[in-house]
């Protein structure tokens with residue numbers, strides 16, 4: 001969509017602090033009527049960006065509250081429009097009366113994410129940064145918060161912009177070749193172009209690796225623990241969560257319902273789901289548990305398939321019980337019951353050997369979980385990303401690869417140029433340089449009111 005640099009809009013109001021009782025609550029107003037509303041509600045001439053103690057009154061002059069007012073004249077504000085903040089006493093009645101008074105003076109209640117949307121439309125933030133605000137507020141771990149802050153300060157956007165610039169470099173080269181057909185062959189086999197294309201290839205891989213980590217940091221990673229009864233699934237949940245969350249007994253069929261525990265692995269939020277053991281002749285309650293286990297598998301990001309390492313019967317391969325594309329790691333539990341040299345996997349055996357009883361093999365399991373999630377741990381200065389960003393990156397890379405192929409197979413500059421253009425268009429959706437109204441509506445509607 002086309003962004004307008006001066007984006008005058010009706011005036012919106014919302015409570016910026018959470019609902020409920022608190023010492024102070026903030027009402028935020030943004031739009032072209034801010035100055036008029038301020039003049040009518042406050043008894044002071046406001047100095048931009050200075051906190052002023054004021055009486056807040058309604059249009060009839062009735063005193064509603066007394067607190068601090070902050071005025072940010074547009075375009076030097078969060079939204080790019082004039083903004084007024086009223087810091088009142090944090091009671092629901094007081095704040096409702098302030099909002100009512102602002103509405104009576106011509107403003108309307110803001111829709112979810114509308115302040116951030118205006119900031120985006122007025123070029124104060126790009127789309128990645130606007131999303132990062134919601135991610136920062138919603139982050140569940142310190143690592144996720146730090147990553148969101150990096151996105152907000154432009155780390156992700158800059159990486160996308162750098163890749164865009166590299167693609168532009170390739171396009172200019174190829175389009176020059178098309179413009180001078182008699183020299184086209186030389187242009188297209190130019191070593192410089194091949195180097196540029198190779199550099200884009202590397203850049204695509206790097207940004208995708210970071211964005212994949214960023215996606216799990218934001219969304220967390222859900223792991224379902226499955227296997228036959230009595231193999232130690234609940235013991236593993238307890239070991240990983242560091243507490244006796246699940247009942248463990250030597251009776252097969254102990255766990256009937258789904259049990260969820262949230263843990264953190266090196267700053268990655270992981271949700272573990274313990275399930276009822278899968279078997280063929282369960283009673284009614286256990287059958288329902290198995291149905292729930294299967295439902296959990298359908299939505300999980302990965303599965304840990306537990307086996308009893310001492311059970312030599314070969315009838316519990318993960319195979320058909322699991323959904324097709326679910327990444328799965330086989331764990332041979334109860335390794336403490338094996339003889340010393342049997343506790344290591346033999347050649348070709350990719351399973352992890354573990355003792356949920358002694359904790360042996362736990363470090364290796366944690367590394368396995370991290371690599372399942374595509375998470376490289378803290379210190380890898382990443383940013384937060386969303387599935388929508390990964391999808392756009394995938395599409396951009398596919399176009400780029402098609403173009404690359406057209407060049408190497410058919411020496412077709414035209415197709416390469418067109419695919420490069422499409423790749424850039426897909427990348428543009430990430431930062432919002434090229435986004436449809438539908439997409440914007442969807443993104444900002446997930447914000448809460450007041451953001």
Ligand SMILES: Nc1nc2c(ncn2[C@@H]2O[C@H](COP(=O)(O)OP(=O)(O)OP(=O)(O)O)[C@@H](O)[C@H]2O)c(=O)[nH]1
Nearest residue numbers: 229230231232233234235253254255277334356357
């Ligand atoms: N020696 C040994 N025993 C274990 C280990 N892990 C679990 N057990 C024992 O195995 C039995 C079953 O453990 P659970 O954790 O309840 O197994 P489960 O897979 O959750 O079983 P269901 O809920 O019935 O499907 C218990 O007696 C545990 O103490 C282990 O690593 N070593």
Ligand SMILES: [Mg+2]
Nearest residue numbers: 233234254255
């Ligand atoms: Mg259990």
